[in-house]
Amino acid sequence: AQRVTQPEKLLSVFKGAPVELKCNYSYSGSPELFWYVQYSRQRLQLLLRHISRESIKGFTADLNKGETSFHLKKPFAQEEDSAMYYCALRGTGRRALTFGSGTRLQVQP
Amino acid sequence: EPEVTQTPSHQVTQMGQEVILRCVPISNHLYFYWYRQILGQKVEFLVSFYNNEISEKSEIFDDQFSVERPDGSNFTLKIRSTKLEDSAMYFCASMVTDSSYEQYFGPGTRLTVT
Numbered sequence: 040a041q042r043v044t045q046p047e048k049l050l051s052v053f054k055g056a057p058v059e060l061k062c063n064y065s066y067s068g069s070p071e072l073f074w075y076v077q078y079s080r081q082r083l084q085l086l087l088r089h090i091s092r093e094s095i096k097g098f099t100a101d102l103n104k105g106e107t108s109f110h111l112k113k114p115f116a117q118e119e120d121s122a123m124y125y126c127a128l129r130g131t132g133r134r135a136l137t138f139g140s141g142t143r144l145q146v147q148p
Numbered sequence: 149e150p151e152v153t154q155t156p157s158h159q160v161t162q163m164g165q166e167v168i169l170r171c172v173p174i175s176n177h178l179y180f181y182w183y184r185q186i187l188g189q190k191v192e193f194l195v196s197f198y199n200n201e202i203s204e205k206s207e208i209f210d211d212q213f214s215v216e217r218p219d220g221s222n223f224t225l226k227i228r229s230t231k232l233e234d235s236a237m238y239f240c241a242s243m244v245t246d247s248s249y250e251q252y253f254g255p256g257t258r259l260t261v262t
Contacts, residue, residue, distance in 0.1 A: 071249065082152075083191075083239065083253040090249070125191065134179060134243070135193040135204055136251060 041066040043128050045139035052116050053147050060111040060142050062100075062126030071129040072102055072109040073136070078122045086111075086124070096120070116146045150174045152254035154240050160260045164229050169257045171223045171240030179243040180223045181251060182215065184208070184236040191239065197223065198246075230261045 042065040052058055064070060072089040087095045089102040089109060100111045109126060126139040153172045161167045173180050182194040196204040197215055214226045223242075227234055237258050241251040 073249075082255045085250045088249055129249075133204065134196045134246070135181070135206070136183075136191075137193065138183075138191040140190045 041070070041128055041130050041137050043126050043137055043139035045124075045126055045142050047142045048140070049143045049145065051145040051147065054118055055115050058111075058113045058116045058120070058144065058146075060124050060126075060144065062109045062111065062139055064107050064109065064126075064128050066107075066128060066130060068131045070131070072100070073127045073129070074098070074100055074109075074111050075125045075127055075138075076122050077125070083125070116144075118146045118148060120144060121146045152240055152242055152252050154238075154254040154257050156257060157255065158258045158260070160262065161230055163232060163261055167227050167230055167259065169225045169227075169238050169240075169259070171225075171254055172221050173223055173240065173242030174244075174252055175221070177242035177244050177252070179203075179246065180215075180217070181241040181243070182225045183239045183241065183253075185239065185256075186233075186236040194225070227259075230259075232261050235259055235261045 044063045046061055074086040075083050076086045077083045098113045100109055102109050123141050123143050125141045127136040129136055155170045180197040183191050185191045193206050195209045195215055212228050216224050237256045239256045240254040243251045
């Protein structure tokens with residue numbers, strides 16, 4: 040069985056502070072990991088995936104297979120980063136995404 | 149930029165009634181999905197659809213659910229006899245090909261069963 044855990048329901052930081060949104064997963068094979076974001080009144084959209092290893096809107100995420108984690112990080116949070124963030128996993132040979140429960144990021148001025 | 153669209157945005161129905169949720173995926177996409185999110189809970193996978201047949205489904209997707217692509221553009225989710233616990237936000241998503249990675253989500257349909 041595959042599972043994605045996001046331990047924090049809410050993370051509140053001040054503008055300019057570093058951000059780390061935690062994601063741990065359980066999967067026996069080699070999964071694909073993603074971060075999706077949902078801004079207020081907008082649809083779910085892909086933020087980044089582990090394979091690309093790129094930085095999107097200043098966010099990065101590194102897959103740590105030893106710790107089975109895929110934490111999302113940004114060194115300096117901006118108010119426009121306030122949104123719901125979902126970590127998701129796709130298993131080998133599958134198309135379905137398994138989502139975590141999401142973390143609401145609030146960036147205060 | 150092309151987007152996945154869903155209608156209606158909100159559907160209220162009585163328990164036991166049939167409901168059809170509609171989605172128009174992005175036109176050149178080949179893979180289609182339904183997910184749902186019960187209020188306060190995770191987004192859960194229901195079913196994926198390719199080449200006019202179901203390619204994968206979850207335990208949630210029982211005999212009460214069916215999907216169809218009746219024409220070249222629409223992708224529908226039917227719930228035959230709705231239950232109170234079917235109340236949720238239903239998201240449609242589409243993906244270009246099997247080797248692509250990004251699923252594009254629609255805005256969702258909020259289904260309320262009374």
